[in-house]
Ligand SMILES: O=P(O)(O)OC[C@H]1O[C@H](OP(=O)(O)OP(=O)(O)O)[C@H](O)[C@@H]1O
């Protein structure tokens with residue numbers, strides 16, 4: 001597994017505003033969209049391309065375009081959905097799949113309550129969207145679904161992660177073509193499995209659930 005932690009003042013600035021408990025949901029939502037666009041630039045660095053002949057107004061030429069089969073992007077519902085628009089704006093030709101996972105608040109185990117993915121993902125590059133990588137249970141379950149369906153490689157885009165979640169991904173996907181792109185790597189988890197300092201419950205903050 002390869003890890004890329006962003007190191008750009010724009011990303012740090014936007015994350016700082018995102019984390020602030022005083023930031024209301026409408027601003028939180030637009031910052032998530034801006035951050036995923038910035039992170040997707042890094043995350044799509046190895047997206048497959050193919051040659052294509054075109055004519056410019058000046059002359060014929062050969063260029064490159066995103067290759068077929070098109071990549072699949074999978075937001076992990078609820079909070080991952082807040083990242084979908086930002087990604088699709090950047091890569092409009094992607095196919096979208098969906099996975100719904102909720103962490104059991106007492107065991108912290110992921111429970112899958114929705115799954116709409118293509119049956120066969122062989123030769124497909126996949127991108128998974130989830131703002132938070134805490135214990136890693138939700139992301140690892142989703143990435144496993146994709147490899148079980150034959151995915152060629154998987155890149156996860158997360159805004160904030162804890163070392164525990166990164167280690168979980170490293171262990172479960174040792175030797176697999178998995179890349180995790182992070183906005184920030186925080187210091188750890190509290191007793192409730194929340195990332196410290198983190199930003200709180202991403203789904204609640206995106207969708208207006210009061211603290
Ligand atoms: O790494 P983990 O320990 O699995 O925690 C991370 C998950 O927790 C939150 O989801 P939650 O279960 O709160 O559901 P939600 O996205 O609907 O808010 C968050 O959106 C991540 O999906």
Ligand SMILES: O=c1cc[nH]c(=O)[nH]1
Nearest residue numbers: 134194195200201202
């Ligand atoms: O800090 C955290 C951890 C898990 N899920 C969240 O939404 N936030």
Ligand SMILES: [Mg+2]
Nearest residue numbers: 077078079080
């Ligand atoms: Mg979630």
